[in-house]
Each structure stands twice: as structure tokens, then as C-alpha cells.
Amino acid sequence: MKFEFYNPTRLIFGAGVLEKLGEAVRPLGGRALLVMGRGSARRSGLYDRVAGILSASGVSVVPFEGVEPNPRLDTVLRGSEAARSEGCDVVVALGGGSVMDAAKVMAAGVFYPGDLWDMMYVGPRRPRLPERALPIVTVPTLAATGSEMNDGAVITYQDLKVKAFVEAECLFPRVAVVDPELTLTVPxxxxxxxxxxxxxxxxxxxxxxxxxxxxxxxxxxxxxxxxxxxxxxxxxxxxxxxxxxxxxxxxxxxxxxxxxxxxxxxxxxxxxxxxxxxxxxxxxxxxxxxxxxxxxxxxxxxxxxxxxxxxxxxxxxxxxxxxxxxxxxxxxxxxxxxxxxxxxxxxxxxxxxxxxxxxxxxxxxxxxxxxxxxxxxxxxxxxxxxxxxxxxx
Structure with a gap:
């Protein structure tokens, strides 16, 4: 057996640790693209709670909603453009695996030259992996993918109906704030x-x-x-x-x-x-x-x-x-x-x-x-x- 192991993500885990989100994000940036799904965070009041925690720590919030259960390439492109145009310097993913995956590629897309699909592993071709991304903080609301603490993401190219993945060091979240209380209302x-x-x-x-x-x-x-x-x-x-x-x-x-x-x-x-x-x-x-x-x-x-x-x-x-x-x-x-x-x-x-x-x-x-x-x-x-x-x- 021969290997290297590397995982730089700081993990904050346990019931109630959401309150530590602001102190985790503030050293990384002062304007966060807050990536979410299709509305459950707002309906449940979680968005207001998270925005309040970030604001109290001096972090302004740019909400980006609408990430699909199988996140689409065009959604990721819009997220990257939103982060760029709004001057965001950190990305916070609030949701399940799809939200976290999309947020990772959005964070890399801010700096990625050319077509984002080129970073994906598709067939025998060699992908052009991203080398830089905005700092990423993950806040999972579902226990499933493990995307909160790894360097991978899966995206769907909707026009081709092809789903592919990327793995790159810059996609590791800087911090994962994992609060099981956020999963209590999952259907x-x-x-x-x-x-x-x-x-x-x-x-x-x-x-x-x-x-x-x-x-x-x-x-x-x-x-x-x-x-x-x-x-x-x-x-x-x-x-x-x-x-x-x-x-x-x-x-x-x-x-x-x-x-x-x-x-x-x-x-x-x-x-x-x-x-x-x-x-x-x-x-x-x-x-x-x-x-x-x-x-x-x-x-x-x-x-x-x-x-x-x-x-x-x-x-x-x-x-x-x-x-x-x-x-x-x-x-x-x-x-x-x-x-x-x-x-x-x-x-x-x-x-x-x-x-x-x-x-x-x-x-x-x-x-x-x-x-x-x-x-x-x-x-x-x-x-x-x-x-x-x-x-x-």
C-alpha cells in the first residue's frame, strides 16, 4: 500500500455550531455569495438566520438561489458571473450536495479561462483543471454526499444530458460548518x-x-x-x-x-x-x-x-x-x-x-x-x- 493523503478543510461539527459561521467566514472575505437551492432555505427562515449571523460578523451577503437537485452548467455559469459582478470574495454553500458542488465550481469559475465544461472528466480526454477559486465555506443541510469536506463536484451539461465530475485541490472548502440540527426537517x-x-x-x-x-x-x-x-x-x-x-x-x-x-x-x-x-x-x-x-x-x-x-x-x-x-x-x-x-x-x-x-x-x-x-x-x-x-x- 502506497499513498499520499491531504485534506485541508477545517471541520466545525456538532449541534448548534451554525452560530460559528460568521467567525469562520470573516477571515476569508467580507462579501459572500450565498449559494442556495430552490427556496427551502428562505421558507424555513434559515436564510434570514444565516444572513444575520454573517452580517453580525461584518460579512455582507449576495444571495444566489435556484440550484437544481442535479446542478446544471448554465446555473453554475450564472453563479460565477454573479460572484464576479458583485465583487464577492468568498462563497458560502448553504444546502445539500448539489448546492455545495455548484458552489465549488462557481468559486473556480470566477477565475477559470474559457469553457467551464473543460474542467470536467469526460471520456478519455484530459480535463483542464481549475487552479484557483474563491475561498469556499460549506454548510450542509442534508447528510448525503460528503461534498462539504472534499475537492470534488458533479455537474450536468443540460444540453447534452451528460453528468460529469471534477476534482481539483482549489475546490477543497476552507471550512465546513456541519450542524446536524439543520437536517432535522429534511423529508x-x-x-x-x-x-x-x-x-x-x-x-x-x-x-x-x-x-x-x-x-x-x-x-x-x-x-x-x-x-x-x-x-x-x-x-x-x-x-x-x-x-x-x-x-x-x-x-x-x-x-x-x-x-x-x-x-x-x-x-x-x-x-x-x-x-x-x-x-x-x-x-x-x-x-x-x-x-x-x-x-x-x-x-x-x-x-x-x-x-x-x-x-x-x-x-x-x-x-x-x-x-x-x-x-x-x-x-x-x-x-x-x-x-x-x-x-x-x-x-x-x-x-x-x-x-x-x-x-x-x-x-x-x-x-x-x-x-x-x-x-x-x-x-x-x-x-x-x-x-x-x-x-x-
Whole structure:
């Protein structure tokens, strides 16, 4: 195992820490582009509260609302222009993963020369990564993506119906102010989709990484056990602060790089889901709930002992035969997702006209290697992808 690990984001975590937002932002700038979704922050009064906290610390606010659940390139372009024209010197993201992703690219777009789409990883081309961004502060209102403490962002090019990602050092938030109290009013379905997203973040590297990482395995299994325990509680008892806190912390550590360090894992399920949400604009976590168990069923026969380890250490499966245990673990995951109200088929996801052939081709066009394979363990051909998509019709 050989690696470097770097994460410069300062994390302020816990119930009530929103009150520290002003002192976190003020050293970074005095005029903030406050990036939000489609109105819930204003309706709930959270916008007024945040604006007041910032103002009391000497930070003026330029609100930017309207970021979509799958943030669009044109929205990001408008945000960058707003930050530039309004003279903003810091960006504050108040919302879920889509808001945080959009805010990161807006912050980089202020300085980026040329087409912002050029920074995205699309197919085998080499992206032109951003090298500079306005300081970014994240304030998540949903436990899901982990975007609050990493250097990644996912954006949809609406005209092409293509969803792609960027990773660059300048996109690391300077500070993440993570207050679980802000998630207490998240609707049941969005809470469940967030839990699905967290699970997929951990299982992707766990199943697709290199061998010989027992410490990271233990980290991953611990996060998964916590999510299995507390995720359904957060769904059923939305006002349970302990459950919300544990799920929020799981969201952070699931994708801040620590669980995955040294694993060099691929993310094939995410690449497949990006195709679905790029074409059909479905919720990301819901799409992962459909595809993650389906991919596991495909991959388990190739590494039954690994999937059996997951089943035994996360769900307490006792079967001695590795493949049997593996399948029991996948069934347990599906049962968990179903109990929380997540979809398990494309029909339940609301896709009435599925096209597995199209999805397979589109996935490989964006995320395939030069041999036309999707990276993972095992690697997947177009026919493999078609089979997985067909299995969830």
C-alpha cells in the first residue's frame, strides 16, 4: 500500500455550531455569495438566520438561489458571473450536495479561462483543471454526499444530458460548518436517499479498491454498521437529533478521503448512476439505491470472499459458504433500502421508458477507458452494463 493523503478543510461539527459561521467566514472575505437551492432555505427562515449571523460578523451577503437537485452548467455559469459582478470574495454553500458542488465550481469559475465544461472528466480526454477559486465555506443541510469536506463536484451539461465530475485541490472548502440540527426537517424520502448515497460512497472503494487494506476495511465496515443502525432511525424519527448526528458524521467521513485512503478504488456504480440522473434528472441517492445492489449481484461471483466479508461484518450474516453469504448480505442491503422507502427498480424510480443499451453506451462515453471498459472489480464491458441495467427494469 502506497499513498499520499491531504485534506485541508477545517471541520466545525456538532449541534448548534451554525452560530460559528460568521467567525469562520470573516477571515476569508467580507462579501459572500450565498449559494442556495430552490427556496427551502428562505421558507424555513434559515436564510434570514444565516444572513444575520454573517452580517453580525461584518460579512455582507449576495444571495444566489435556484440550484437544481442535479446542478446544471448554465446555473453554475450564472453563479460565477454573479460572484464576479458583485465583487464577492468568498462563497458560502448553504444546502445539500448539489448546492455545495455548484458552489465549488462557481468559486473556480470566477477565475477559470474559457469553457467551464473543460474542467470536467469526460471520456478519455484530459480535463483542464481549475487552479484557483474563491475561498469556499460549506454548510450542509442534508447528510448525503460528503461534498462539504472534499475537492470534488458533479455537474450536468443540460444540453447534452451528460453528468460529469471534477476534482481539483482549489475546490477543497476552507471550512465546513456541519450542524446536524439543520437536517432535522429534511423529508423522509430525502433522508433515505441520503443514507443510500452514504452507503454507496463507502462500498464503492471497499469493493473496487486494491487488496491488503485491512485498516481501511475496518473503517469502512464501521461506518456502514453505524449507517445501518442509525439511518432507519433518522428516516422514521426525523426529529431524533442523535440519529441525525450519527448519519451526518457518517456522511462526512464516507467521502472526505479518510476511509478510502490507499485503496485507489473505482466508482462504477456512481458512473452508471450519473448516466441515469443526467438523462432522467432523478435523485442521485435514489438512483444509487437501484443500481448498487444490482451491481453487487453482478460483481459478487468474481470476489465472493470479499462480499461475504461485507455480509458478515456489516449485517451479521452467518452462512459459511462465501457466495451464499455474499448474496445474503446483498439481500440485507436491499431490505434496508426498501424499509426506508428507496426504489429498487427503474420503474419505482419513475423511469417509464428505460433504455439499457443507451445507458450502457452513455456511461462508457463519459467514464469508459481507452479499451471501452468501465473501471471496477471486475471491469465492465458494454454488454455487462446492459445486463446490469436490464436487471433493474
Amino acid at each position: 423522509r424520502n430525502q433522508t433515505a436517499y441520503g443514507v443510500s448515497d452514504i452507503i454507496a460512497h463507502v462500498t464503492e472503494a471497499y469493493f473496487n479498491g486494491v487488496d491488503g487494506t485491512p485498516i481501511q476495511d475496518s473503517f469502512a465496515e464501521g461506518v456502514l454498521r453505524a449507517v445501518v443502525q442509525w439511518g432507519p432511525v433518522a428516516v422514521e424519527e426525523g426529529g431524533n437529533l442523535e440519529a441525525r448526528t450519527q448519519v451526518q458524521w457518517a456522511s462526512v467521513v464516507a467521502l472526505n478521503g479518510w476511509v478510502q485512503v490507499g485503496t485507489r478504488g473505482a466508482y462504477p456504480v456512481h458512473m452508471m448512476e450519473h448516466t441515469l440522473s443526467g438523462i432522467h434528472d432523478v435523485p442521485h441517492g435514489a438512483g444509487l439505491a437501484v443500481l448498487n445492489p444490482a451491481w453487487m449481484r453482478f460483481a459478487a461471483p468474481h470476489r465472493p470472499e470479499r462480499f461475504a466479508q461485507f455480509a458478515r461484518n456489516v449485517f451479521g450474516v452467518r452462512e459459511e459458504d462465501h457466495l451464499t453469504a455474499a448474496m445474503r448480505g446483498i439481500e440485507a442491503l436491499e431490505d434496508l433500502l426498501k424499509r426506508m422507502g428507496c426504489p429498487l427498480t427503474l420503474g419505482e424510480l419513475g423511469i417509464s421508458d428505460p433504455d439499457p443499451e443507451l445507458y450502457a453506451r452513455a456511461t462508457l462515453e463519459v467514464a469508459g477507458d481507452r479499451e471501452g471498459m468501465l473501471r471496477g472489480r471486475p471491469g465492465m464491458s458494454r454488454l455487462d452494463l446492459v445486463g446490469i441495467f436490464r436487471s433493474v427494469l
